[in-house]
Amino acid sequence: MAPFEAMYGRRCKIPLCWSELGENKVLGPQMIHDTERQVQIIHERLKQAFDRQKAYVDTKRRDIQYEVGDKAFLKVSPWKKVLRFGKKGKLSPRYIGLFEVIERIGLVAYRLTLQPKFDKIHNVFHVSMLRRYRSDTSHILEPEEVELNSDPSYKEDPIQILDREIKRL
Numbered sequence: 001m002a003p004f005e006a007m008y009g010r011r012c013k014i015p016l017c018w019s020e021l022g023e024n025k026v027l028g029p030q031m032i033h034d035t036e037r038q039v040q041i042i043h044e045r046l047k048q049a050f051d052r053q054k055a056y057v058d059t060k061r062r063d064i065q066y067e068v069g070d071k072a073f074l075k076v077s078p079w080k081k082v083l084r085f086g087k088k089g090k091l092s093p094r095y096i097g098l099f100e101v102i103e104r105i106g107l108v109a110y111r112l113t114l115q116p117k118f119d120k121i122h123n124v125f126h127v128s129m130l131r132r133y134r135s136d137t138s139h140i141l142e143p144e145e146v147e148l149n150s151d152p153s154y155k156e157d158p159i160q161i162l163d164r165e166i167k168r169l
Contacts, residue, residue, distance in 0.1 A: 064127050066101045066110055071133035074099055074112065074125065095131055
């Protein structure tokens, strides 16, 4: 007995052969022709589904290439359950560091220069694990000089009284 028949209590009807095995029929070239036609229809429908899914994925896919010397961030979400990069949970960083690409390995793999604290991590990464660094001077903050008084206390001066209330007992 087939597993389907054991589980559901009836024979599995597939579109290839609708006849029961116990029927007394003379099966000939007509059945073979029908079966081949059904297989061809199944292949066409599978190809249509595959092409539709591929077209959907290709609209979101983009080929990303890095040159030697480019800077990139490294995605750490596959390691999010491991407390390896400081914070844990929602506040853990999604991307770390600023690493330089030193070599292209194959079509989608790159070798990065990692810091010594990441010596236990292999330095070859898939392109999906990298994010391009775009040089922007607005994110660089210049340190301001702060003058400190010798007396660390300060005086509070009220600027404006916003509300007044009189309590009567």
